[in-house]
Each structure stands twice: as structure tokens, then as C-alpha cells.
Amino acid sequence: MGGKPYTQIPIAECGEPLVPIPPSFVRLQPHPYQSLGAPYGSASPFYLRVRVIAALERAQAFLEPYGWQLAIFDAYRPIAVQQFMVTHTFASLCQEQGYDLQQLEPAIASQIWQQVYQFWAVPSSDPQQPPPHSTGAAVDLTLADQAGHPLDMGGTIDEVSERSFPDFYDRHPEQRNAACFAQRRQILYQAMRHAGFQRHPNEWWHFSLGDQLWAWQMQQQTGQRHIIARYGRIDL
């Protein structure tokens, strides 16, 4: 299930440390994957690389005039957690769609895997193809008000649905509150782009800076083929 074009981008690991996200940032807790029993060991999902945190500070400052702030859903993810969540998502989709995991026809299984990998990266242990969150350079987040309450963005983080596509409400103005949700997603995007991040093409909440997906998107947007990833997989 590999083959996403960004996984071909070279990585020149810069060696920057993975450090805790400062407590000044709102964290959405309890952490959803820890609550499911994902195998973090001694690692924390609220860690990122140093310059990624510096960029998050810039995005946070951009939001001040709106009276909003960032709320962190998830950041660093060991490969074992990526594997756990991919397996969990597959099993959940089977259950939601009424299929028995033990008696799944190959064609149905392959259809459901496609849905999973539309939103989740492959938990590859190949150092040349790390899942984005295992580099400490990717973060899933949303907007919150001044009190730290998350805003309604017209869909929940990790939803395996059309609503997760960033431009869903621009394409569906007939949906209730479409203009509001489209605008909130746009402001979140602007704040993160202002700080240097790129957004995942299928997820309004996933941003990264300096990983392979970021470098691939930078190359696509600027035509500058020398842009490569500076963060590879980092294990704690």
C-alpha cells in the first residue's frame, strides 16, 4: 500500500531534537490514541522538533487578531502507534460498514484499505519512507476560542469521510453553516501557511514542516526540485 509520490523525496536528517510542545498551547485531552491503548512506551504524542514548535508559535501569533488559538490534537507518533491506529481504523470501518473481520472478502478488504490509506500514512519501517508523524514534523490540530474550547470546523479530526477534505464546504455551499466552516478552515490554513507549514491534501487538520510530504508539496508549488526533507524518522 505504499507508492505515495512524496515517499520518494530524499531525506537529509538535520539531527534537531524532539522536544515537548510548550504548555502555552492548548492540548485536546484525553489524548484519543492513548485512550485507545496505543503503544507509546515512554514517548509522548505532544512532542515536535524544535523549529516546528517555533513555527507553531508564529501560527499562534497570526491567530491573535481573530481571538482564536491552536488546539493540538496529536503530534509525534512512534511507528508502533501508526501501525496500531491503521489497524484500529480498518477494524472500525469494517464494523461501521457491517462486515465481519474474520470473513472479509478480498475485494471488500481492499476497498476498506483504500479508505484507510486515503487518510492514514503507511506504517513503514523503511527509514526512507517514514510516516509523517514519526518524524516529529507533523501535527494534527484545530482552532479553539480564547477559553480553549475547540471551534466547530464542520467535521471531526480523523473522520474517514468527504467532509475531511479541506475544500469540502467550498464545494458544498448548500450544507448547513458551509460558509462559516469554509472560512474557519481557510483561516487555520492561512495561519499555518504563514508559519511555513503545508497541509495534507485530504485533511483540513494535518500540517507539516520539513518532512517528505512538506518537501514534495513545496516542490510542486515552486518547481524547485532541490527542496528535500530535513526530518526523517526519530525514535525515542
Ligand SMILES: C[C@@H](N)C(=O)N[C@H](C)C(=O)O
Ligand atoms: C489520519 C490522521 N490522524 C493522520 O495523521 N494522517 C496522516 C496522513 C498520517 O497518518 O501521517
Ligand SMILES: [Zn+2]
Ligand atoms: Zn496527521
